[in-house]
Amino acid sequence: MDETSELKKTPLHTLHLSLGARMVPFAGYDMPVQYPAGVLKEHLHTRSQAGLFDVSHMGQIVLRARSGDNADAARALETLVPVDVLGLGEGRQRYALFTNDRGGILDDLMIANRGDHFYIVVNAACKDADFAHMQAAIGDRCEIKMHDDRALVALQGPRAEAVLGEFWSDVTEMRFMDVRACDLHDADCIVSRSGYTGEDGFEISIPADQAHIVCSRLLDHPDVMPIGLGARDSLRLEAGLCLYGNEIDAQTTPVEAALEWAIQKVRRKGGERAGGFPGADVILGQLENGAxxxxxxxxxxxxxxxxxxxxxxxxxxxxxxxxxxxxxxxxxxxxxxxxxxxxxxxxxxxxxxxxxxxxxxxxxxxxxxxxxxxxxxxx
Amino acid sequence: MLKFTEEHEWLQIDGDIATVGITTHAAEQLGDLVFVELPEVGGTHAKGGDAATVESVKAASDVFCPLDGEIVEINEAIVTDPSLVNSDPQGAGWFFKLKLANRSDADALLDEAAYKELVG
Missing domain, CATH: 2.40.30.110 (Aminomethyltransferase beta-barrel domains)
Incomplete structure (x- = not known):
């Protein structure tokens, strides 16, 4: 058996192959590193038009309070992240970090308040550990489900709004970090206005069995080009965004990583819900005294x-x-x-x-x- | 005489001067090049030693000296515009000219048919 046969495939795997992608192993998945256009063209196209990225290898987790009160799920999450989750409004998303007892970063993630639950996106390489971590720490209070049945794609670039608007007109009303349910090509999607390129754009969660058709439709648009992991990395690097495993890891604190902005006042010393997350003494100390x-x-x-x-x-x-x-x-x-x-x-x-x-x-x-x-x- | 190495270099040999570059296959595998560092003219290199460095968007790779010899000319055009190596690897994208220490050494290199078989 060759190595690649043990790799997992995203719901868009056959689409990548049909587009002529060069595939590489990444976080246990067989992923497109580039398409025939090449990394440079893909990068520049994303900055000038719109690029479509398959990020289905990332973990999509739904968290529901067993009490039925979403605020209880927020309180539970706040025991794991130095972030204001309780104050996150419905339909809004926020960057967060799972920390350890030494103040190091276990993973970085996105948390979205979906009204009756929280929708969380975590890194591919960390998703099993994140799931186990959440299950062990807050599984008594929350029902936690990993959604392997959904694809995740990112549509990024100055033309992203116009392209997505052709499918779903409400998109212009969304601002950065808004999250909405929407119907794309009759698929039940979750759309957030966010990304990992520094460009305006959207991240779209799609039921796995409809991902191929939705993405084919998006790629039919003349402004949209498929973008591989190579350009994803050069785009995020130019945007100054952290890559877990490179800039941040279990030995790096949020203050060292210059991510203080992710820690809202309410979780800092003197805040209403100060501390109460792993490594709070280290992190809050560094916020005051530096690292x-x-x-x-x-x-x-x-x-x-x-x-x-x-x-x-x-x-x-x-x-x-x-x-x-x-x-x-x-x-x-x-x-x-x-x-x-x-x-x-x-x-x-x-x-x-x-x-x-x-x-x-x-x-x-x-x-x-x-x-x-x-x-x-x-x- | 056109020769190839298993390290994906080509050599156009004319007398005791070999013009050296990387093959179309190598250029495709490397992807878009963004940086080329060439050896100094006058330097002598042994077969298999590092002669040049290329960097794609993602990674750095070494280009080895295919035979013993002295660098007599370098292609500054690919330093200024590394994309020339991608667009015309076996033409305008040549790297350097090597004065061979022993012309007969080239006989041991691959011919075009053997190289094509190697890369499939």
Whole structure:
């Protein structure tokens, strides 16, 4: 038996093959890394028109309070994330983090208030662990169901609204992080105005058996191109967004990761529901006093990409190491190399010049503001 | 004389000078190139040593020196525009010219038919 036969397939697998995708193993799934157009064209098309991404490998979880009161589900979730879930309005979505007792990040996720339940999207590689974590911690209070019966796609880019509007006119009324139920091609979908590219766009959950037809219809539109994982990564990197496993992991705290914005006041010291999540002492302490290292944007000089794992030093000889690159590559819209990484907090100042050790050569790298491209989301 | 290596390089050999590049198959596998680093003119390289580096959007790859020799010319055009390697890998996208230390070494390389068989 070859390796690929053990990989899982998304409901859109045959569509990828018919589109001529190059498939690679990713988080246990056989996924399209690129289509015949190639990563550069796919990336630029998403920024100028609209791109369609299959993200069905991600975990879609529905959480219902056993009491029947959705506020109880919110309270239960708040014991796992440093986020204001109780204050999240119906039809709204929010970025969140599952933390551990040391303040590290177990996963990053989206939480949507769907009125009578919460709809949660988690990373593919973490979804089984996340499910077990939730089951163990709040399974007594909540019914938790993983929806393997649904596909998830993202339609991203400046034309996304117009394209989706042709299927479903209400879409223009949605603003960033709104979540609605909708009918696309007679399929019972959940649409959120969000994404992972820095562009305006939507994430659409579709019943698995209707995913192929809905996506074929979207791809029939002249403005829409299928986009693989390669461009998904270069788009999120330019947008300065964290990739779990690269920028954030169980050894990284939200403060180190520069994700303080995800922790609302009500969960901070002095807030009405301060703390009460794993690692609260560490995280709330760091919110007040800072952490010893910080995630930053990095602009290498010249054209050579500086990849994840490269060591950053204050001197060209590389003797005084102050950080490491976590993600790096070529930004097609920036038209140059871009990277993110961690540096000691004293170095984490925009404009600071460091040196990256690339194949034995010291490349100058400047700490730069994130994102590298202007976000176009509709707030 | 056109020759190939199992590392997916081509060599157009004219006298004792070999023009070297990566094959169409290699360029397709690498995907869109965004960066090329070429060796210095005048440098001598042993067969199998690192001669150049290419980076696609996703990853870096080494280009090996196919035979012993000295670099006598490099193609600066692909440094300025790495996409030339994707659009014309076995033409305008050549990498460097190598003055072969021993012309007869080339006899051991693959011919076009053997290379085509290798990549299927």
């Amino acid at each position: 010893t290292r910080r995630r930053v944007g990095l602009r290498p000089e010249g054209r050579a990409p500086v990849r994840g794992g490269v060591v950053l030093s204050t001197d060209p000889a590389g003797e005084n190491a102050v950080g490491t690159v976590t993600s790096g590559g070529f930004g097609p819209s920036v038209e140059g190399p871009v990277a993110m990484g961690y540096v000691t907090t004293d170095q984490a100042v925009i404009g600071t010049q460091l040196h990256a050790d690339v194949r034995g050569k010291a490349l100058p790298v400047t700490i730069a503001p994130l994102p590298f491209v202007k976000s176009t989301v509709k707030r």
